[in-house]
Structures are given as structure tokens and as C-alpha cells.
Amino acid sequence: MNLRAIFLDILEEEEGHLEDHAELVQACRDKVDEVFSKGC
Amino acid sequence: MKENLVCGMRQLELRLGLVLYGGVSLAIYMHGVTRELLNLQRASHALHQFRRDRERGVESDVELEGSAKSYFDLLESFGPQLDLRVVIDAISGASAGGVNAIMLARALAHDLPLKHHSDLWLSLADVDKLANETSGVSKHAKRVLAPILDKLLVFLGTDVPHNKETRTKLRDFISSRWFTPPFSGERYSGWLVDACRAMDEYDRGETLIPFGQRLELFVTLTDFHGVLRRIALHDPEFIEELDHRRIVNFNAIHRVSSGLHSQMSAEFIPDLVFAARATSSFPGAFPPMSAAEMDGVLERQGLEWSGREAFMKNVLHANCDAEGERIFIDGSLVMNKPFEPLIESIAQRPAAREVVRRLLYLDPLPFSHRDVPTDPEPPGFFKSIFASLAHIPRNEPIGDELQEIEQINMKVRRIQEVADAALPMVRREVQRLLEKHGSLPETEGDFSVVRQGAELSAMEQSGFANAGYLQLRLGHLAHRVVSLISNLSGVQQEGCVEKGAEVVQWSWESVEEVVVNALTFSKEEDGEAQRDQAKILNELKSLDVDYRIRQLRFLIEQINKFYHHEEIAGSVEFARHLDVFKRELYGQIANLRNRWSEEFYGTETIHLATLLKEPSPQLETVRKVLGVLSLRMGLSDLDKLTDSIVFEGVGKLGDLKAAQGILEGYIGFPFFDTSMFPVQQALDAFELRKIEVGRISPKDAQLLSPGGIDLKGAQLQMFGAFFNRGWREHDYLWGRLNAAERLVRLLRDVYQQCHGSASHRSGG
Secondary structure (H helix, E strand, O other): OHHHHHHHHHHHHHHOOOOOOHHHHHHHHHHHHHHHHOOO | OOOOOHHHOEEEEEEEEEEEOOOHHHHHHHHHHHHHHHHHHHHHHHHHHHHHHHHOOOOOOOOOOOHHHHHHHHHHHOOOOEEEEEEEEEEEEEHHHHHHHHHHHHHHHHOOOOHHHHHHHHHHOOHHHHEOOOOOOOHHHHHHHHHHHHHHHOOOOOOHHHOHHHHHHHHHHHOOOOOOOOEOHHHHHHHHHHHHHHHHOOOOOOOOOOOOOEEEEEEEEEEEEEEEEEEEOOOOOEEEEEEEEEEEEEEEEEEOOOEEEEOOOHHHHHHHHHHHHHHOOOEOOEOOEEHHHHHHHHHHOOOOOOOHHHHHHHHOOHHHOOOOOOEEEOHHHOOOOOOHHHHHHHOOOOOOOEEEEEEEEEOOOOOOHHHOOOOOOOOOHHHHHHHHHHHHHHOOOOHHHHHHHHHHHHHHHHHHHHHHHHHHHHHHHHHHHHHHHOOOOOOHHHHHHHHHHHHHHHHHHOOOHHHHHHHHHHHHHHHHHHHHHHHHHOOOOOOOOOOOOOOOOOOHHHHHHHHHHHHOOEEEEOOEEEEOHHHHHHHHHHHOHHHHHHHHHHHHHHHHHHOOOHHHHOOHHHHHHHHHHHHHHHHHHHHHHHOOOHHHOOHHHHHHHHHHHOOOOOHHHHHHHHHHHHHHHOHHHHHHHHHHHHHHHHHOOOOOHHHHHHHHHHHOHHHHHHHHHHHHHHHOOOOOOOOEEEEEOOOOOOOOOOOOOOOHHHHHHHOHHHHOHHHHHHHHHHHHHHHHHHHHHHHHHHHHHHHHHHHHHHHO
């Protein structure tokens, strides 16, 4: 679960930093949830 | 679980060497990767401090931001079995990778943030901001050209025709000034200076380099005009050639006694920015880099370049150029995949703890079968020229470097096989030598006598093979001594020469021959002149620093083997003892290495060394210089100290098998060296440990994107990310995510590898 936390930390940090990529950040968040909900 | 069993954990260091290379706008992806590398080392450093404080009974706060917090938790979760410390200790970069290598090294050396460089890459690395004034094609002409250019854009990249921002910028870019570099080098240099200075606002005098360790940085530059080198031949007498490759080395050392000594501090910003700007000066895009450009940038910012003269002389070799200043362009032209300096650097690094070493290279655009055209057509006239001048050299395969590492690993195996083959005989000999003492002699004095006895015994027992062995040692020693003398006398062996310089009828090679003669002694035996091996050995003992370094490195390797032995793995006390033992041996190696440094010697020795610059140095003069060097080196005192360290180190292990194994490595080394040294010389390989390589690339991290990510910056001949902020953000974010996935996998692999013996020990 540490990798999940690291991914989410990065996405949280960049959410307010990246101007054009709110959609990409959200898509990555969804992917993180999907991947780790399967018990990765 | 918040562990407090620090003393009960097995300690391990994961040492990373990094190679970052070219990729033009893929620099932005690489920057994302370096952000995570920094976060990981910062987390590891914080955990180490936290544990040290706790050992001393101090409760300290951990202040970490972003992903560093989660890396901290991950590393902490390896306890109570494993205390894993991550240390990046060498970084090598070329071109776009060179810029990122420099900034990461600076952040590590002074515990500084990289966020200002993120802003630089995301906000400023855009054609609109990088480009020089557009005064090329008139507005009317642009209107006429626009439809034609739009049609051409279809061929340039999959996303280009559909992206308005990229299309517009590309159209403007193509119709700007032609036949001059479109990007402003001065502006780029200025931004790099700004970003470095912004980093320094966070400088609290800290470092992420562990005590006693060194961080080395290598950056490759291409010297446009080159420096003249002269190489001696038989016929003609010599040839001259231009050397365009320059590898710039910066380092930061965290000394236990005197703190951080860094060539990456604020004082060195002009040097570092010069190297960053020069290595990434892509031909045709940026103007070449020169000291004049740096002077202008610094003058406009009201800054001084205090180390200018030293940088010009020592790094840029400006003293070799009688005709003007040196000009530098993209470092990847002469060395696109800079593994070589890194391998040389990491091979002999001290490691007080048990160490796992990995060489990581960052490849933003790895080969894919999709890149191979299914039905390749013969290239046209311009395509052939462009590919041969730029595309193919910049995309030379990584295979050569990896094969070279495989060759090194193969040589390591061969040398290990030689040592293994000799072991049974060496073991018998060591037992025989120690027989009258039981196992370990009672006093240090007796121990020294046994060690010296082994040297004589190895010489006697190796028979006629010993003559060759001693001759090889003599030749090697003569070469090292002459290198030292050449440095002391201020005449470099392989220095550049000025154009038209006179041919000197003297060379260091001729001095080397005289040194070998001075160290070679003969005696009459059966009416024939024979080499007096005992006397030669005696001479070697007074000067052969490298023999002792080999001996200590071999001994450290023997110690490393015992970390996994059940006697040690089951005891925290013994494991810690091996750590201390190794630290002292590394200290001795550092003392020995100092003997090859010109700073170790005083003015008298330097004066004597200059006497050897005569065309035909006399044997007596050489003997006199060798005598003085021998006296100054004081190797017999160092031998006593080493004997004392080993005697105490082995003594504390009592009757353990490890004690016997370590004794075999030390006392038995003269026997091992007689077998191994000729092989090492023949293979030109002195490594005792394999190099394991890992890669970080968009294709290796597939958890969030099966099949890997296609980086936007790869489009437009790798300039893509300079044309669109969204593309830069895309690549930067994936750089961070990919690196996180790869680094966590690496940490878990190391943990899994070590877990067996660690879990065994936690039960003990």
C-alpha cells in the first residue's frame, strides 16, 4: 500500500501545480484506485 | 508498527549510481524522475536521523513533504528486520540528462529542493520563451506559408496536427529566423542561474550525503575545437590528434572531522551552470557555449565568478588554447551514454555497512519493436545526411555499454574463480603459519611476524612463477610512481600540448624504465646473474601502495561474505562489529590512497621530482627520489596499524568461522595475489564485485499504464515538449509516477533478497 500512498502524494502535490492537466491527474487517481482496489 | 528496536535491525545500504543521458525535451520527463530520487534519499536520510536520535533517547520530529513521507513510511516498515539506507553516490549525465544530473547532485549535496527547476521546465522551457527574436519571414510571407506548413506538420508527429497550441507555435517557429540558432543560450543560462539561486534560499547548511561519504558528478561536454594531444609512436616519432571529449567532474565530500566540502555550493553556481548549458547545447538549436556568454549572464545579474580562473584552467583546459577561448556544444556528441566515468567512480567506494549496489540508467525513449519500420524504404539524400549527422549518433544503442558491464562482471567471475581455486592451498598454508599459535597469535607483534612470514613463504612456494609476478608488480609500481612524480613536477603525462610546440626528446615512459631498473636487483647464482627476489620484494614493500589496497579490498570482500553466514546473521553484535571493522579498513585504504596524492608531499619531494624531467635521468637520481618517497610514504607504520586493526577485529570474533575466514583473507593474501594479480593485469580488471544494472523508462513502469506511456516530448524529433505546456506537464507527471513505481519495486526487491537471513536473525 506504500506505492499507492506515494502515487496519491505525487498527484495531490501536482494537482495544484499543473495548469493544464487536471484531467490527467484525475484519470491517474481513478487508475490508482482501480489498480489498488484489486489488491495490487 | 513504530519500532524502537533499532539496535536489533540488520543494517544495509542501497548505493545507487545514476546515468542520465540525452533526449532534448525529454529532459522534462527526466526531471520528474529526479524529483522522486531526491524524495527517496531525503526520506531515507530523515529515517536514519530519526533512528539515531531515538537510539540516544531523543524524540525528534520528522519534517517531510509530499511523497517523501510515504517513502519514509515504506522504509520504516522494513523494520524491525531491516534498516535500509538509500544513498545516491555518483551521477553521470550528458546533454538533457546532464542538466538534470547537475541539479539533482546539487540538491543532494546541500539538501535543497528541486521545485524551482520544475517551474523552469514547465513554465520557461517553451519555444515562445526560449526563442530568439523572430525577425525571419515577414507577416505577409507567413500568411502565404501557413497552409504549406500545416500540410507538412502532418508528417511530424501523431498529436501535432490536432493540437492548436503546438501547431501555432511550430508554424511560428519554422517561419522565424533561419540559419541561426533559434533558441537563446543567454536566456537559458540566466534561468539556470536563477533556479540555482532560488534553491539556495532553502540552504540550512545541511546535506543528504552520509558522514564519510562522497557524491560525485560527471558531466560530458564536447569541446568544439578540441585540444591537441601528442601520442608517441615508433615511426613516425609521434602523431597528434584533437581530443574533443571533456568529462567535467564535481564532487561533494561529507567529512566526519570537517563537515561538507562541496563543489556544488553557491560559490560554484557559475561552474555548474556553464556545464549544464554546455552539455545541453543541442547543435542548431542553441548557440555554442563559451565563457564569454557566462560572463555576460553573470554581469547582467551583478554576480561574480570567483572560481573562473581555476575552472578555465583545470576544467576547460583554456591554458592549452593559444588562439582564443574554448567553445562547447552538446556533450552527447562525444559520449551519449556516459557509463564509463560512473563505473570507474563507484568501483572503489568505501562502505562501512553491508552494501547492495545498483547502477540505474534512465532511458526516456527505450527501443520498441514498434519503432522498426515494417517495410523500410531506402533513405533519400537529405534523410541520409541528417540521420548520419544527428539521428543515428544521438541514438546509438545502449547495448555497447551494457555489454561492457557484462564483460566487467565476467572478469569479476574469472578473478573470483582464481581465488576460489587457490583457497584450499592458501587455507593449508595459513593454518601451517598459525600452527604454533593455535589460531590467533597472542600479541600484535607475533601477528605481524606471521603476516610477514606469509609474504616470504608465498614467494618461496610460487617458484619460477614468482619472477613473473614480481616483474608485473614492479612494472605496475613504476607506472604509478612516475604518475605521481609527473604530478609533483607539474608536467602531466597526458596533458594537452600547444600547437607547434617543440618535440621533446624525453618522455615519462623513459623515466618509467629507469624506475624499473632502480628497483631491480640481481645476484650471482651458479655463475649466472639472477634476480634477487628477496631484495626486490623488500623494495616493493617500501613503495607498493596498491598491493596494500588490493589486500584490504580483498579482505573487505571476505568480510562481506560473512554477513550472510548464520553465525553473524544471527547476532546483531557481530554484524555491528563487522561494520566497525570495515570502517577502519576503509580508513586505511583512504590513508594509502593519500600516498598517491601530490598534496601529501612537501616542497623537498616536489623539488626532487622536477630533477627527473631531464632527458636521461640518472639511476642514482631516480634511487634518491624513490628513497625520499619511501620515507615520506611511511608504509611500514601503516602496515603496523593495519595489523593492529585486523588483530583486534578478528580477536573480537573469537572462535567463529568468520574469524578463520577473515584471517585466511589477510594472512593468505600474498598467496592469493600471486595467483590473482597476473590475471587482473591481463584482464585489466581490478574489480572484485559485480555491477548490477537497472533501468527506469516509460516502458518499465506499467502498473498505471499497461504497455507503458508514450511521452509527448518524443514527438518533433524529441523537441515536442518545448511546443506545449500540457505536453510538458504530461511528461513531468509520468516521470514522477514511473520513478515512484520503479524505486518502490527496487526497494522491495532488496528487502526480499535480504529478508531470509534478516528474519533468521530477528529470531536470534
